[in-house]
Structure formats: C-alpha cells, structure tokens
Amino acid sequence: MNFELSETQLLIRDTARKFAREVVAPKARQTDREEIFPAEAYRQMGELGLLGVNVPAEYGGAEAGVVSYALAVIELAAACASTSVGMCVTNMCAELICQFGSEAQKKRFVPKLCSGEAIAGSFALSEAHAGSDPGAGSTNAVKKGDRWVINGSKQWITSGAYAGVMVVWARTSNAGNKGLSCFLVEQGTPGLTIGKAEDKMGLRGSNTVPLVFENMEVGEDRLLGREGDGFKLAMVALDGGRVGIASQACGVGRAAIEASVRYAKDRHAFGQPIGDFQALRFMLADMTTQQQTAELLTFRAASMKEKKQPFTREASMAKLYASEMSNRVCDHAVQIHGGYGYIDEFPVERYLRDARVQTIYEGTSEIQRIVIAREVIKAAG
Numbered sequence: 001m002n003f004e005l006s007e008t009q010l011l012i013r014d015t016a017r018k019f020a021r022e023v024v025a026p027k028a029r030q031t032d033r034e035e036i037f038p039a040e041a042y043r044q045m046g047e048l049g050l051l052g053v054n055v056p057a058e059y060g061g062a063e064a065g066v067v068s069y070a071l072a073v074i075e076l077a078a079a080c081a082s083t084s085v086g087m088c089v090t091n092m093c094a095e096l097i098c099q100f101g102s103e104a105q106k107k108r109f110v111p112k113l114c115s116g117e118a119i120a121g122s123f124a125l126s127e128a129h130a131g132s133d134p135g136a137g138s139t140n141a142v143k144k145g146d147r148w149v150i151n152g153s154k155q156w157i158t159s160g161a162y163a164g165v166m167v168v169w170a171r172t173s174n175a176g177n178k179g180l181s182c183f184l185v186e187q188g189t190p191g192l193t194i195g196k197a198e199d200k201m202g203l204r205g206s207n208t209v210p211l212v213f214e215n216m217e218v219g220e221d222r223l224l225g226r227e228g229d230g231f232k233l234a235m236v237a238l239d240g241g242r243v244g245i246a247s248q249a250c251g252v253g254r255a256a257i258e259a260s261v262r263y264a265k266d267r268h269a270f271g272q273p274i275g276d277f278q279a280l281r282f283m284l285a286d287m288t289t290q291q292q293t294a295e296l297l298t299f300r301a302a303s304m305k306e307k308k309q310p311f312t313r314e315a316s317m318a319k320l321y322a323s324e325m326s327n328r329v330c331d332h333a334v335q336i337h338g339g340y341g342y343i344d345e346f347p348v349e350r351y352l353r354d355a356r357v358q359t360i361y362e363g364t365s366e367i368q369r370i371v372i373a374r375e376v377i378k379a380a381g
C-alpha cells in the first residue's frame with residue numbers, strides 16, 4: 001500500500017489547484033448567485049488537460065489516470081462545485097466513448113470533449129419518470145434505413161444547453177434493461193429542443209435542463225456500443241462517475257472545514273476564540289476525520305479502477321460515504337458560523353446547498369446501498 005502521490009498525480013493536482021484557486025474560486029460566489037454557466041472555465045480546463053484526465057493522449061486526454069482525476073476534481077470542487085460537476089460529466093462522457101466507441105467515434109468526439117471545443121459533455125440517461133430505474137426509460141429510437149429516429153425526452157441533464165456532445169440513451173426494443181441503446185448526439189441536431197433550465201437549490205452555476213427529441217435523426221454510425229448494450233454502458237460509466245461525485249463531495253467538505261477553521265480562529269465569544277471551546281474542537285475533529293475517511297475510500301476506488309480491477313462496490317461505498325459526509329460537514333460548518341453561516345457573506349451556506357444533491361445524483365444513497373449490498377452478498381458466494 002502506497003500513500004505517496006506519483007509525479008504525474010502531483011502535477012495534475014497542483015495544476016488543478018492553481019487554476020481552481022486563482023481563476024475559479026474568485027468567481028464562485030457570482031457563478032452561484034447569478035447562475036453563470038462557466039463555459040470559459042471549461043475552455044481553459046481543456047487547455048490544462050482537466051476535461052480528459054484519464055483519457056489516452058492520442059484522443060486529446062492527459063492520460064494521467066483515475067487517481068489524478070479524483071485529485072483534480074477535489075481541487076475544482078473545493079473552489080466551485082458548480083464548475084466541478086460539468087467537469088465530471090465531461091470526463092465521464094469522454095471516457096465512455098473511449099471505452100466503447102468505434103475508432104471513428106473516438107476520433108470525432110473525444111478530442112472535442114477533452115480540448116473544451118465542445119464546452120462540455122452531457123450524459124442523457126434520466127427521464128422524468130425513470131431516474132433510479134433507468135431501465136424504465138421510454139425515449140425510443142427506431143431504425144429507418146441507415147438512420148435512427150429518436151423521440152421522447154430526458155430530465156436533469158447537466159450542461160444540456162451548452163454541451164457540444166451528448167450521450168443519449170433510448171429504447172431500441174421492449175426488452176427492459178436489455179432494450180436500451182446509447183447514441184452520440186451533437187448540439188443543434190434538428191429535432192432536439194432544450195427545455196427551461198431548472199431553478200435549483202444549489203449548483204446554480206451548473207446548467208440542468210430537460211431535453212426533448214421530436215423525430216431527431218442520427219446516422220447509424222452514432223450508435224455507441226452494440227444495440228441493446230445501453231444499460232450496461234450506463235452502469236459502467238456510472239461506476240466511474242461515482243468516483244467523480246465522491247471526489248466532488250470530498251472537495252466541498254474540505255472547503256467547509258477550511259472555512260470553519262478560519263472562522264473559529266477569528267470569531268471571539270466569552271473572551272476567547274470560539275475555536276478554543278471544546279464543543280467546536282470536537283466538531284472540527286469529527287469533520288476532518290470523516291472528510292479524510294471519504295478521501296481514502298475515494299482514492300481506493302480510483303486506484304482500483306486505474307488498475308482495471310472490479311470497483312463497483314468500492315465506487316458506491318466512496319460515493320455513499322463521501323456524499324453523506326459532505327452534507328454532515330457542511331451542516332456543521334454552518335453551525336460553527338452561527339448566524340453568519342446562514343447568509344451569503346460566508347461561503348458555507350453555498351457549500352451546504354451544493355452538497356445536498358450529492359446524495360441524489362449519479363445514484364441516490366439508497367441506490368448505492370442496493371449496489372453495495374448486492375456486491376457483498378455476491379462475494380460471499
């Protein structure tokens with residue numbers, strides 16, 4: 001077991017940290033308050049290799065591995081969770097196309113995602129009535145000659161109004177989970193309409209929209225993977241995606257702890273810094289221990305993915321623990337700040353709002369528990 005970071009991992013972490021602190025963090029409050037989609041940040045992140053951290057260099061990625069990816073997401077999320085979620089989904093789409101795409105698909109779409117030319121990638125799986133159970137989705141794709149005609153709608157699509165490349169799931173037969181297939185769709189395709197952006201509690205700089213497909217046609221060369229394999233592609237992508245969301249939760253949790261320590265040292269009550277009270281010290285001790293535990297779980301899952309070992313259970317454990325940790329830690333951070341934690345003069349109210357969705361998207365905590373329990377029972381034979 002080696003806890004030291006490699007040179008590559010340090011380089012990616014430090015690149016992400018510098019960019020996050022100097023460029024992203026100063027705008028984070030405005031990004032949230034004014035719901036500014038961070039398109040320019042994504043272009044710059046493309047130049048820095050942060051949109052394809054675990055993508056082979058021949059397709060425009062940094063080829064730096066999954067642990068590097070987790071380190072980079074933590075840095076971005078500590079600065080601005082809104083910016084980090086689009087980064088996560090773009091990396092996830094680029095990796096999925098690399099894993100299952102034809103050579104032509106990889107050459108056409110992956111460099112656009114990694115460079116920032118596409119601004120972002122979207123992962124269009126969920127529907128209004130099919131979130132935890134994506135196999136119940138009803139968007140359908142019908143083959144007409146050498147074209148697929150797609151009809152239906154998607155919900156909660158991150159970066160949907162801006163993403164140049166979208167991965168879209170649609171039903172190609174009625175065979176339940178085995179009837180789903182996966183398609184590559186470009187922004188501006190006739191028949192694709194972007195719905196009204198959601199007015200969210202947190203991650204307000206991230207764009208979340210419904211997509212509507214009305215006789216949207218794509219060529220047969222846009223089928224990603226084999227017909228009927230869409231559900232498995234989604235599960236494989238989400239295993240990796242959950243490492244990303246776990247990293248995001250670690251980053252937000254870390255930022256909340258740092259803000260709390262600063263405040264606890266500055267703020268005085270009863271003639272002493274409030275950080276001298278044992279009640280706060282115990283809170284800070286628990287927050288830090290839980291945040292570090294989440295990082296260890298996250299790096300373990302990332303490292304297993306990097307070594308191409310099965311990591312479904314570990315990714316779900318990291319995502320479950322880290323997302324619940326960030327909610328607890330951010331809640332404590334608000335408590336430590338007292339009244340100041342409840343207004344936007346300090347960043348902790350934003351952290352708490354941003355953390356809230358982490359136990360919901362890319363699989364709720366309840367779904368993670370289902371996945372973990374199934375894997376535990378399966379392993380027992």
Ligand code: CAA
Nearest residue numbers: 123126131132133134158177232235236312361362363367
């Ligand atoms: N890797 C590879 N294959 C997998 C897999 C995995 N991790 N998990 C399941 N599969 C395979 C199974 O082996 C099975 O294959 P066979 O039929 O050949 O045996 C097939 O997929 C069906 O699996 P299940 O029977 O386990 O499927 P299920 O219907 O019981 O569902 C589930 C399992 C884990 C609950 C799954 O539906 C799930 O993960 N749901 C949550 C969905 C989710 O996370 N949505 C998030 C939306 S995306 C998002 O939030 C992105 C964003 O923008 C931020």
